[in-house]
Amino acid sequence: MQDDVYxxxxxxxxxxxxxxxxxxxxxxxxxxxxxxxxxxWLFPRxxxxxxxxxxxxxxxxxxxxAPPAIIGGxxxxxxxxxxxQSGSGFALLAEGSEAGLDRLERNEVAAxxxxxxxxxxxxxxxxxxxxxxxxxxxxxxxxxxxxxQGLLVAPGNPRxxxxxxxxxxxxxxxxxRPPGAGAQLLLEALAARAGCGxxxxxxxxxxxxxxxxxxxxxxxxxxxxxIATRAVADLHGVSFxxxxxxxxxxxxxxxxxxxxAAQSLFALVRQPAFGKRxxxxxxxxIADAGNIRLNR
Numbered sequence: 001m002q003d004d005v006y007x008x009x010x011x012x013x014x015x016x017x018x019x020x021x022x023x024x025x026x027x028x029x030x031x032x033x034x035x036x037x038x039x040x041w042l043f044p045r046x047x048x049x050x051x052x053x054x055x056x057x058x059x060x061x062x063x064x065x066a067p068p069a070i071i072g073g074x075x076x077x078x079x080x081x082x083x084x085q086s087g088s089g090f091a092l093l094a095e096g097s098e099a100g101l102d103r104l105e106r107n108e109v110a111a112x113x114x115x116x117x118x119x120x121x122x123x124x125x126x127x128x129x130x131x132x133x134x135x136x137x138x139x140x141x142x143x144x145x146x147x148x149q150g151l152l153v154a155p156g157n158p159r160x161x162x163x164x165x166x167x168x169x170x171x172x173x174x175x176x177r178p179p180g181a182g183a184q185l186l187l188e189a190l191a192a193r194a195g196c197g198x199x200x201x202x203x204x205x206x207x208x209x210x211x212x213x214x215x216x217x218x219x220x221x222x223x224x225x226x227i228a229t230r231a232v233a234d235l236h237g238v239s240f241x242x243x244x245x246x247x248x249x250x251x252x253x254x255x256x257x258x259x260x261a262a263q264s265l266f267a268l269v270r271q272p273a274f275g276k277r278x279x280x281x282x283x284x285x286i287a288d289a290g291n292i293r294l295n296r
Contacts, residue, residue: 070110081281099181144249
């Protein structure tokens with residue numbers, strides 16, 4: 001739904017998980033944002049979201065449904081270790097950054113791991129991406145790490161690929177990631193900046209869902225290069241051509257942030273073991289891990 005959507009009484013009751021009778025009581029008490037148009041009550045969805053977020057007179061019987069203990073979004077080896085080591089109970093569902101945000105909006109995951117990119121400022125891309133989603137009006141963005149992204153290439157880099165421009169000029173086969181995945185967004189942005197564009201690359205059409213999938217495709221001779229992190233390259237024994245450092249953040253609803261699972265995870269990032277593991281994996285900067293970057 002878009003920001004200007006107005007819900008009928010039936011739709012608003014369903015959206016708020018209330019009986020229509022209770023909704024009419026709130027209308028009569030002027031306790032809920034609404035407007036009467038040609039004899040019918042209409043409820044602006046964005047105003048309802050803000051009403052709930054602000055804690056305005058929560059109606060009796062209103063209970064926010066708890067999401068499953070899953071972190072959706074992007075894959076990351078350090079996050080995978082932290083979710084397990086912290087005893088948080090979180091499972092990981094790696095489908096890409098935008099898919100993770102979609103699921104978070106639908107309350108299908110408890111958190112989304114993201115690294116968004118575009119033609120603008122990469123440093124602020126995650127914050128801008130979350131702020132643009134009306135369904136995440138109650139989200140917090142927590143810094144997890146900065147990590148080094150680059151091109152995975154064959155051991156020893158026999159083709160001498162150091163950039164996407166090199167890949168385009170040499171006709172190297174470039175592994176694609178799913179649409180909306182952070183690595184795919186980065187690939188598209190870097191290709192545009194290199195002047196070749198995504199269509200100027202010799203793309204392997206079948207997407208590789210995660211960095212490890214891409215590394216295995218490289219080792220199997222299916223591709224010549226593809227975007228992933230230094231940690232993935234080191235774990236899978238392939239070479240790495242560094243390109244940039246990026247933000248890798250976790251997005252949660254405020255109520256989820258205070259739940260025991262999330263608190264266990266964020267407690268771990270403040271422990272020496274987290275820094276030690278990041279150092280072993282390589283390609284991580286955890287200086288501001290656990291800091292709140294956005295509180296909507």
